[in-house]
Amino acid sequence: MAKVLMKGNEAIGRAAMESGCKYFFGYPITPQNELPEYMSKELPKIGGVFLQAESEVAAINMVYGAAGSGARVMTSSSSPGIALKQEGISYIAGAELPAVIVNIMRGGPGLGGIQPSQADYFMSTRGGANGDYRTPVYAPATIQEAVDMVMEAFDVADYYRTPVMVVADGMIGQMMEPVEFKAPKRRELKEKTWATTGTNGERKPNIINSLFLQPQQLEDHCIRLDAKYKEIEKNEVQYEMYKTEDAEFVFVAYGTTARITKNTVDALREEGIKAGLIRPKTLWPFPFKAFNEIPNAKNIMSVEMSMGQMIEDVKLAVEGRIPVHFYGRTGGMIPTPDAIAEKAKEVLGGAR
Template identity: 80%
Template sequence: MAKVLMKGNEAIGAAAIKAGCKFFFGYPITPQNELPEFMSRELPKIDGVFVQAESEVAAINMIYGAAGAGARTMTSSSSPGMALKQEGISYIAGAELPCVIVNISRGGPGLGGIQPSQADYFQSTRGGGNGDYRHLVYAPSTLQEAVDLTIEAFDIADYYRNPVIVLGDGMIGQMMEPVEFNEPKKRDLPAKDWATTGTEDKRRPNIINSLALDPAELEKHNIKLDNKYKAMEENEVRYEMYKTEGAELIFVAYGTTARIVKNAVDALEAEGIKAGLIRPITLWPFPNKAFNEIPTAKALVSVEMSMGQMIDDVKIANNGKLPVHFYGRTGGMIPTPEAIVEKAKEILGGGK
């Protein structure tokens, strides 16, 4: 298939339609506005439905309704808007409904700014709503990867009956790159016999709910959900190892930051310094096993567009084996390869 030059937000929207998404509910917020704008134009062409809700809270509850009816549905937002959706996401996870949620994140806290950020890591990987729940989190670093992961996210959501988050940032949303729309790998998906599609007097009505007043029943439900999350941890972890063989310094970075770190790794290599990169593609489940594949490493460096959030998972995965350092920019500031190279030299030279 020929490649098409597209802006990231629009490419993600086109990928969703390719995956069979027919319903989009959202609310405008920079820097993801081109995505709902694209869906508002393109969904009616395929007899789909676009609704600009009155708020982010309304949008996520419309997702609940459409997903409950068995439809492939999606919403998108940016950081403050995602904060407003958290209660609804918890309800959706509790009710075991599949959907795809895109976050093109920006600087915070609060309203913050409109520049790229990765400060929604905690919100995405820990679950910003209430209760014991998880959702798989994809972190694309290129627009092609954003397209591929968005397409696959719909199958993953249906397979596990669970929300899936695609976490980008302002650069992923706003940059332009050539992309192609490939067919996803086929999964045997379960029938949606739980959906509220109407009984036609042929079956008992399906009831979709996340309320369980009997504590024994709620505990049983949470154990069922936990077993599902363990299956995700077993089967859905993804990561990339870049020039890690023989490396004495290992960077850990995701998304667009990982692209910058790759340039730093190449620059260090040109100076005779062996460095590599572990790039989590799934932020949850986190690729803990990747940290067993770096026998020559002397130290780890978590590089993030935040004050340091992924570093907690890096420390857990490292399990005390190596020193863990941090380099980050925040508030919409973007790390440079030159600054990362200097940080690497400081660490290898014994600096703090």
């Protein structure tokens, strides 16, 4: 299939449609507006439904309803909008419904700004609402990867009956790159016998619910959910190792920041500094095992477009074996390869 030049937001929308998504519920917010705009134009052409809800809260509850019917459904927003959706995401997780949620991240807290950010790491990876739940979180670094991950996210959502998040900073949503829409490796998915599709008098009605008034019932439910999350942790980790075989200084970065940091790695190697990069492609499950594959590492640096959030998982991964440092820009500011390199040299005691 020939490649097509597309803006990130629009490519994500087309990827969802190529994956069988027929329903989209959302609300405008920068910098993801091109995604719902694209869906509003294209979904009706294939018999799908686009609906601009009256709020983000309404949109996520519409997702709950569509997911309960067994349909493939997606919503998207940007940071403050995703925050408003958190209660609904918790309900969807508790009811074990498949859905895909896209967050094109911007600066915060509060309304913040409209420039790129990665400051939603905690909200995305910790379960941003109430209760014991997690959501798989994909973090693309290119528009092609965003396309591929959205396609995979729909299958993962159906396979595990869980909401899945795809998070990208505003730069990935706004920039343009050539992409192709290849059919992903399909999983063997079960028939959705749990869906509320009507009984035709042939079976008892399905009830979709996350309300358990008896403590023992709720604990049993949470234990069952936890077993599912352990399976996801076992089977769905994705990461990239870049020039880490002999690396003594290892960066950890994801998304656009990882693309920038690769340039830093190359520049430091030209100066004789053995640098490398671990790039998480899934933020949850986090690739803890990747940190067992850097035997020569003497220093690790988490590079983020935030004040430091992923660094907590990096520290958990190394368990105190290796010093962990941090470099970040936030509020819509983007780190440069030179600034990252200078911070690394500062850690090493100055330029060599």
